[in-house]
Amino acid sequence: MKAEKGTVPSPSNLPKGPNCWECRYMAVTWDVRMPYGCKLMGFRSKVVPSLEVLRTDGRFCGGFSPKPTKQESATKAQKASKKPVGNSSKRRENDPRRPIYHINLIT
DSSP states (O other): OOOOTTTSOOTTTSOOOOOGGGBTTEEEOSOSSSOEEETTTTEEESSOHHHHHHHHHSSOOSOOOBOOOHHHHHHHHHHHHTSOOOOOOOHHHHOTTSOOOOOOOOO
């Protein structure tokens, strides 16, 4: 019996899962035996974490979050740097617990 042409999905028609290399939670670990890790789910693996999740759970990774673009991170850094520096606190001058030093100079 032949399988019908429409029943067998071709690789080009299969849905594609998330790309861990574009995810903000992807990590390269220090462990040579388990070189890849997922910071969100907290595990290390021999293969890319999305493949490990697919193999274990049978579903695509639900925690995928794309990395921020360079422009987004640059604008956040500029916004943070443009904030004015607040005045230093006057706690040293106003603290009632501070020791009082009297200096008597005799000349």
